[in-house]
Amino acid sequence: MLKFDPGREDAFWADIERLPGYPRGEAIRLRRMLFAEDAVRRLPEVLRSVEAPEQVPLRVVMDGVPMRRGPEDLKPLVHSILQASGWAVEAIIVEPDASGQVHTDFEQIGRVQARLVPGCAVVAVGSGTITDIAKHACHLFEQSAGEIVPFVAYQTANSVSAYTSNMAPIFVRGVKRTLPSRYPDALVCDLETLRDAPDAMTAAGVGDLLAAGVSFADWYLAFRLGMDDSYTPLAETLMGSLGEDMLELAPAVRRMDLEAMGTLARWIALAGLAMSLAHATTPLSGFEHVVSHVLDMQADSTGRPLATHGAQVALASALASSAYAILLDEFDPFAIDPARCFPDDATMHRRILSAFSAIDPTGKAA
Structure with missing residues (x-):
């Protein structure tokens, strides 16, 4: 594996x-x-x-x-x-x-x-x-x-x-x-x-790894759009066929089998190294982690306990996967207006403040 x-x-x-x-x-x-x-x-x-x-x-x-x-x-x-x-x-x-x-x-x-x-x-x-x-x-x-x-x-x-x-x-x-x-x-x-x-902590670790199903695509897409020139295949090479392997490993993890615990720990170690060696969180932290961090900030600002990071990432990864499925099914490159895709900094800043105002009224996150 x-x-x-x-x-x-x-x-x-x-x-x-x-x-x-x-x-x-x-x-x-x-x-x-x-x-x-x-x-x-x-x-x-x-x-x-x-x-x-x-x-x-x-x-x-x-x-x-x-x-x-x-x-x-x-x-x-x-x-x-x-x-x-x-x-x-x-x-x-x-x-x-x-x-x-x-x-x-x-x-x-x-x-x-x-x-x-x-x-x-x-x-x-x-x-x-x-x-x-x-x-x-x-x-x-x-x-x-x-x-x-x-x-x-x-x-x-x-x-x-x-x-x-x-x-x-x-x-x-x-x-x-x-x-x-x-x-x-x-x-x-x-x-x-x-x-x-x-059990919730172990499930969180599996959830954190599920980000790989969409985060590699996020990073590569940003690279191809000229938004991030730091892309390297190293992280994806290190993680290998993670999605298929996790499906195979899941029943043994659920039983808390010691060998499975060791394999899961190795995957988690590889994930941390993949990001560190790439000098960025982006290989395993895409849109799904943005969702999780926003949930953390909302909880922190209201004094509520935080949910486990991995549980939030797992749910957000499912959401991001659905978004990619819609993109692949409905995307029409001829309908794109390039000028609207690359606004100036001031316009983009206003859009961010507007989009996040409901969950970040202070504007600190922007």
């Missing part, structure tokens, strides 16, 4: 570095990606492999929500494994805001950044939001302190492609922006942890 397996580590990187569109000469810190049963007990080994030995101060970033791993409480288990292996562990608990949820914003990122010290290492134990908060806190600390922070992402759900991405979607004054960030140095996917994650 997987043409390129990120679990093969060095062999994986050697394979994809030969692909058209790969950013040769670019330093990529993420070299270690572990997908295995009982991988939680290999966290000490992974930390040492990214130059974070027992002598360094270790910050473990997580939220306060209990997580089960079989009969065990996951977060105390991670803490005890690291402590027993010789690290002085300091937990950084990310608290929810007034909505009852944790959001990726600069207030949360700043709280984590303030707890980092020179010479420390960081482990994020959580799903996409916690990973993005910890990732960007490390990124900002590195920029201000001028030193590298070893960072390991311990993935707690097959929920979103944030784990292997060098970008972070962050709420900036109520508007969701995707900002340059950094890769983790290593990714740890413990299959038992992924199996025991809430």
Whole structure:
């Protein structure tokens, strides 16, 4: 199913570095990606492999929500494994805001950044939001302190492609922006942890991947229309026959089969890498993600809890697929007025403000 397996580590990187569109000469810190049963007990080994030995101060970033791993409480288990292996562990608990949820914003990122010290290492134990908060806190600390922070992402759900991405979607004054960030140095996917994650989180990960059914077309269409000259086939080559493979994988994912959990985790890792290596979210984030981000901004502005990102993306992907079906069935190239397709900036700005005024009366998103 997987043409390129990120679990093969060095062999994986050697394979994809030969692909058209790969950013040769670019330093990529993420070299270690572990997908295995009982991988939680290999966290000490992974930390040492990214130059974070027992002598360094270790910050473990997580939220306060209990997580089960079989009969065990996951977060105390991670803490005890690291402590027993010789690290002085300091937990950084990310608290929810007034909505009852944790959001990726600069207030949360700043709280984590303030707890980092020179010479420390960081482990994020959580799903996409916690990973993005910890990732960007490390990124900002590195920029201000001028030193590298070893960072390991311990993935707690097959929920979103944030784990292997060098970008972070962050709420900036109520508007969701995707900002340059950094890769983790290593990714740890413990299959038992992924199996025991809430079903809704796993469904969200599948939903996030479904964007590939329309996002590649969005990007290629923008390229052919002269709107985006950054197009490269690398991302689509990496993801391969994702749609057909997901249909085949779905029954085993529904059963929470460990091998299927590992395969899904690899697909999600590839998705994050595909965007990062393309230096853009566009390969796997088209119109369907715009819909999801607008829903997020609406919820944030009214203080309502956010739905899972992947659930929104899945529904929006179905909508976008229907739009493409209508286009292919009804499009008449001779009815197009090119002048109306390329308005000047001022006209386009007015159209955007008008179209979004009902859901963004402040105009901040424009």
